Amino acid sequence: MDEMLKELLQQEQELQFNHFDKSTAWAIGSKLVARASSLNLSVTVDITRGAHQLFHASLPGTSADNDEWIKRKVRLVYRFEHSSFYIGQLLKQMGKSIEEAFLISESEFAPHGGCFPVIIKGTGMVGTITVSGLPQEEDHKLVVETIRAFLAKEK
Numbered sequence: 001m002d003e004m005l006k007e008l009l010q011q012e013q014e015l016q017f018n019h020f021d022k023s024t025a026w027a028i029g030s031k032l033v034a035r036a037s038s039l040n041l042s043v044t045v046d047i048t049r050g051a052h053q054l055f056h057a058s059l060p061g062t063s064a065d066n067d068e069w070i071k072r073k074v075r076l077v078y079r080f081e082h083s084s085f086y087i088g089q090l091l092k093q094m095g096k097s098i099e100e101a102f103l104i105s106e107s108e109f110a111p112h113g114g115c116f117p118v119i120i121k122g123t124g125m126v127g128t129i130t131v132s133g134l135p136q137e138e139d140h141k142l143v144v145e146t147i148r149a150f151l152a153k154e155k
């Protein structure tokens with residue numbers, strides 16, 4: 001397996017929550033917005049638990065296009081229960097489009113970085129944390145670094 005794929009799977013093993021509720025979503029969403037604002041990044045941030053959108057914020061320079069990217073990334077993560085960046089890198093390694101590999105449309109499912117599964121220890125995936133607006137690797141990195149910092153403070 002490719003080193004990057006191993007690293008992405010390791011992130012999913014490492015970045016798991018003991019619990020995840022509306023307060024958790026607000027805290028992480030607020031941290032993402034504060035961090036993006038301090039770096040003057042044009043991003044939209046979205047956090048879900050199941051079908052419930054718990055947090056959504058669009059910073060200056062974003063548009064409705066970012067909302068559509070988020071919907072497509074979220075749909076992908078709920079389908080595969082892996083980060084959107086992992087699925088994109090897996091497809092790249094396979095040398096296939098999402099249509100060729102899984103018979104689903106890229107207009108509905110976006111295998112591009114920025115959406116990370118919310119995984120509760122002992123339970124599994126319950127939601128998503130998504131950023132849209134930067135190059136995909138940077139979207140992914142912003143989410144991962146923010147979750148990592150949040151979980152480190154929880155300990």
